[in-house]
Amino acid sequence: MKKIIALTTLALAAVAVQAKDIVDTAVAAGDFKTLATALDKAGLVQTLKGKGPYTVFAPTDAAFAKLPKADLDALLADKAKLAAVLTYHVVPGNVMAKDVKAGKVKTVEGSELTVSTRGSGVMVNDAKVVKTDIVADNGVIHVIDSVVLPRQ
Template identity: 55%
Template sequence: MKRRFFLSLSAAALTLSACATMTKEPDIVDIAAGNSDFSTLVAAVSAAGLVDTLKSDGPFTVFAPTNAAFAALPAGTVDTLLMPETKDQLVKVLTYHVVPGAVTSDQLAGQRLSVATVQGQNVHVNGTHGVKVNDATVTSADIIASNGVIHVIDKVLLPK
């Protein structure tokens, strides 16, 4: 009787543990990986070795270019950036899309800001008519992740 009770208690604990793991909110990488519009971005983040960073606690704000944004770059740019010998350049480009802290669109509304990126340079954010980051337009805002927020943009931001 005691053994059966212990076994059923153990099984219940494992079930609760599994449920707790499954109900964890998705992080920035999980959300991007779950959206086919970000497959190029996900491949780039992986090639740059930034997956663990973007899965960490953060919080981060990511201005996430779509596949179409990457496709609009000059021919061969993405292939070149994904090569192992240009990893440093890829890291610079990707971290130029990340701002420390979780910044939502309501915090940007009506503002004109110069914001430091994780890469070290500033992006110019104009929230007076929608939201623009440099010359990219935010097409979908405030995708909330467990470790920050994602804003979808229509162009790849290139550091100077």
């Protein structure tokens, strides 16, 4: 009986110290419910739970709310377009805020984001980076205030 209790305690301790992937980190932050729903609908949850590393420019729930409701509903209903929009927010590698440089950066979607510095802030296309360096075990999240859309 003591062996079983000891093994159970060890197993629970291992789970408690396990690092979180990008998806779990975003969900735990609490301000990415729409993003989590969109990742699920696009079939990208397992990808962002994968090895990585990934840098994700993550729009908050408020950022998604800036989209007209009809446009957001249509996007959530179109798995291929949704996947393209979401992977446009992801850059391969682990890019911390101190390593960000102005210029074009290729996304997982295949096209480029434009990163610029304006005053004291960083912009990704027309979205402002409002929080940086949320570290996950398979990459990093930078929070943005708008959804960025790939050029069609």
